[in-house]
Every structure is written in C-alpha cells, then in structure tokens.
Amino acid sequence: MPANLPPQYFAAEQRWREASTLEEQIEALREMLAIMPKHKGTDKLQADLKRRIAKLQREVKEQRKKGGHRSQLGYVPKEGAGQVAVIGPPNAGKSALVRAMTHAHPDVAPYPFTTQNPAAAMMPYEDIQIQLVDTPPISDQYKLPWLPNLIRLADLAVLVVDLGHDPIGQAQMVIDEMEETSTHLNGSGGKSNGQEPIVLVKTIIAGNKDDLPQALENFHQLSDKFGQDFQILSFSAQKREGLENFKTKVFQALEILRVYTKEPGKKPDLEQPYVLKHGSTVLDVAASIHRDFASQLRYARIWGSEKYQGQSVQKNHRVEDGDIIELHL
Template sequence: MVNILEKIKEIQDEMSKTQKNKATEYHLGLLKGKLAKYRRMLLEPEGGSSGGKGQGFEVSKTGDCRICLIGYPSVGKSSFLNKVTKTKSEAAAYEFTTLTSVPGVLEYEGAEIQIVDLPGIIRGASEGKGRGRQVVATAKTADLILMVLDATKSSDQRQHLEKELEAIGIRLNKEKPNLTIRLKKTGGIKLNSMTPPKNIDEKLVSSILKDYKIHNADVMVRDENVTVDDLIDVINEKHVVYMPCLYVYNKIDAVSLEEVDRIAREPNTVVMSCEMDLGIKDVIEEIWYRLSLLRMYTKRRGVKPDFSEPMVVRRDSTIEDVCNSIHKDFKEQFKYALVWGSSSKFGNAPQKCGLNHKVHDQDVVSIVTK
C-alpha cells in the first residue's frame, strides 16, 4: 500500500508541475490513466474481502431505496437523521462523534427510505486515511448522496468532498460518457466516431488502453466533447458509479439572509437549520423528488383499491417491474393487467395492457393471472 501511495504522489506532483497546453495534453492524459489505475488498486478490497465491510459498516440495504449522508465531522448529519427518523445517532459539538455507520428509516409518501449516517469524511479518505475506504465503499451503494455542508464555513469544503468522491469513482450529478469499448481478439485498437473528438485521438486512446493491458478493441465515441477522464471511467466502469447528489447546507440561522439566498440559488442545493427546525420539510420534499419514486396502488377484482398503503416503485417502471416487486414468480402466471390513472389512454376507464406498459405516479393496477 505504501508503494502505491508513493506512486500516486509522484504522478500528482508531476501533473501539478506540467503546464496544461496542447503540447502536454498527450502526456497528461497518460498520467491521468496511470493515476486512476493506482487509485483503483489502493481502494480494492484486501485479501478478497468486501471493501464495504468492517466494524459498524455491515448495514443491510433495506426499504425502497438508500440515502448516504456524507460530510465533514460536526456539520449536522446526526442531527438531521434524528429529526427525520426514529433512530438516535449521537450528536455533539465536537468532531468525530459518529464512529460507525448508523442507519435510520424515513417514512414518506408511503415509502421507506433508508438513511445511513456515515462517519465524517476527512481529507485523504480516498487514500485510505481514517475509515475512508469503508465510508466510500458504503457510499457507492446509495441511490442518492446527501452532502451535508456547514453554511458558516468556506465554500471549498464542498470542492474538497467532491474531489474525494471523484477520486474513488463516485461521479455526482453526471451522465455516463457517450463512449463504448468493444473488446476483440485481433486487429489492434481503432477509434471510431461520427464527429472527430476534440479532446482525444487514436494515439492517446491506444496508449491508455495498452496501459490497462487492452491491445485489441473498437472504441466508439458518440460525443465530440468526450475527455480523457471519460475514457478512463469507461475502462474502469465496474468501479465507477454515477449518482445524484443533493447539497444540503446546515446552520443557516448563523449566517445573513443574503448569504442564505446566495447559497439556496446554487444548483442541486437546499438549505436548513437543524438547530432551529428550519427547512427540514423542504429537504425531505427535495429528497423525494430526486429519488424519482412513484406511488401506485394494487387492486383485486371486485374490491376497491386500498389507498392507505401504496406500492413504491422507481420512475419508468413497467408492469413487469410491478410483478417482480410482488413476487419473483408472479409474472410467470401473468395474463394481462388493468390500469387506471394517468398512464391509461382511456382516462378514468381502465386500460388492458401487457408487461411492457409503464406506470405513472398514483396509478391503480389490477393484475389478472392465468
């Protein structure tokens, strides 16, 4: 591990000393590829064990989805968890109060949303400092990252956390690169594109792939703005996750109204004060929106639907997904479904449909079996 850290440090030093211009693009691209490879080696589980395990980190994923609270110590993660769930995570005005991951359940709109309060991240977590390895491994299992920040501190706290998460393969509020790599047995490496990419060429792509021991592949680029970082992410796709992130600034009662207004206007951002009970409901509503969950109701033949207990599914779910949520063998007996709601083309009348029909929020579904 020490040798890997030394190599990472050497590459980072060389990159910082190298001026960024057209002449150095190729060299910097190769360095980025090597840096990503060493970071992956550093964060891979030791001895075949799971990277997310360790005392206090074996939290089973339950409920309809999982949120992970990420942030530096003493920013209010534990206080928020205590406010919105029945779990009591220790909160205090000193650093590193939470030493293990603490799960709680937020019940909202019929959904059970698991919230995991992770230990405060420190700088260097991506290099295994503190309990960084376990923290980031657990964070990769989330459906949404809630980055809790201190409104009274400088704006670089957010940048440092984003940098830490970026280093271990968590891409916040980003789409997957429009680039594919198809391995083949012979023929070398070929770069194909509709429009020549602006930031990479066949020589650079070939050099980076060969550093990963890939000597024969077809690389298809469908976006001219694809970068070296995008290429490296696709090579390491098993270790990279693209995840929505909501930035939550706590302690707004301790700053001016002008500062609160400025922060609240930033993208993907909400503000609150756990101390004063301000903005908590707004945060919960934004969480619900970001998770893209739908409520739907099942109906038995001849019986009115029970609107008190919705079934919660993901946006763009189909009748097949609904069947799988009920029981893994349910679709084997499927004949057809009747759907009432906005996804029905007949308005208030039911639509007869098959497994591929997409459900909408608050639809009523009756499944007919063979």
C-alpha cells in the same frame, strides 16, 4: 494527547481507524487500552475507550440478532424504499439531520468527529420509509477506507455542508476526497461504463444551519458554484425548518414511484404501496408482487392521473406514482 502515550498506542489507533469491521475495531481499541499506561492522567481516556468498546459490542450483538455475520462497516443492508448516505465534512450537522428526520438518536455535538461508525434509521415519507445512513465525517486528514464503498452502494448521497462558514470549500473538499477513491459525486447519477473503475453517485447538496446570519449569502454563493451540476437545498436541522422540502427532494431524487393494487370488484389496498423505479411497467409491478404473476399476466386495468379511470392497458404500459393497478391473469 495526554500522558505520553507510547508509539504502539498510535499504531493500534491507526489500526482502529483502518478497520473494516466492528470486530476489528473492538480488537484495536482493546489493544489501545492494554498498551495505555494506567494512572490518573489517563483515567478519562481509559473510560472513553471502555465506553467505545461496550458500544461496539452492543452494535455487534444487534447485527448478529438481525442475522448479519461479520459487521462490515462499508456495507449497510438496505431497508425501505431507498438508501440515502448522509455525508459531509465534520460538524456540518449530518447527525442533527438524521435525528430530526427519524426516530434515531445519534450523538450531536459541537465538536468534529462525533460520529465514528455508520448508523441507519428510517425516515417516514407519506406512506413509505426511506433509509438514512448517518456517517462519520469526510476530511482530508482522516480517511476511512470503508466509507467510499458505503457511499458507492447507496441509492443517493446527501452532502451536508454548514452554511455558516465556507460551504463551497466544504463541498469541494468532499467531492475531491471522493474523486480520489474513484467515486464521482454528481447531480444525475448514471451508470459507469464498465471500462473504468469510477462509480457515479447521484448527490444532493444540502446546506444546513440556514438559521445562521451569514447563511443566506453563503447559500447564494453555493448555488452559483454548484447549482448547474447539483440540486441544492437549505434547511435548519436544529430549528427543524425546511425539512418537508428536504424529504420531498430526496423522494424525487431517488426516482421511485408507488403503485397500489386492487383485486377485481374490491377496493384498492392503499396501505401497502409497491415501490418501483421510474420507467417501470405494469409487467414490473406484476413481477414485484409474485414471480408467477409476470408470466401469467394478460392485461391490467389502471386508475391514476386524470387520464385513467379503469382503462385496460398492455403489459408494457409505464406506471406513474400513485397509480392503482388491477392485474388480470
């Protein structure tokens, strides 16, 4: 730290770190700026604070436009077919992954703690969109109080580790840190029993930077350690290799399916699938189209995997990914 900053500065910085809304962050940064002695030695720091305040003000404006009120950092409104929190230790390549998979341009830099706030962006997968949320790093030094909540609300977490050095240690640190906040990362998700405050979050472990020389051996060690409990995959976000597999695995882990609808005598609408959870029935499809459809539904016809070519099925018939449904009211 340059320029002998007074203790009040660090107190304000602590408030910034612990802020749970964008507005509180702006307030704390303004305080830091006001407290800071103004001379040559602090020029860079002053400029950095001003830049961060301006960026946050833009984010607040953006959120207000979307109809949001207070900009809770731990709550990202869900969009698309599923919400995936991209989490991990500093510098693992979380932002590089989001950059490679979406149209967003989060900052990617060779030093840790580049990302400071969550940022959502859409990842196209075939004919649907999956929401990725880039997040600041998890570490045992700086704890962001709002981050566990964001992860607990997501449909899936992708734990990104750097295959270049000790990915086992990185993954274990993140798992332990989350466990301390009663957030249990695991391979299968599941519901908490309601008795304990623990929330189970389904998680994939993603080894990034598999272009590095030590990556393959480290990946094997990572798989030996966590492969029983988690799905593990590897890719290079920078070289854009292995990313198709990443998309497919994310889609599968979300446990969602797509159903298309058709009206009698017409061609199916293959543009806009309805996205439902695995295990959904014809009745669930009807309900997701219109509330009244569910009560009026008599039966459906279904086209899908080889088994079905327009057969009539009951309301409780389970649908599969890719099925085409004709509802009869």
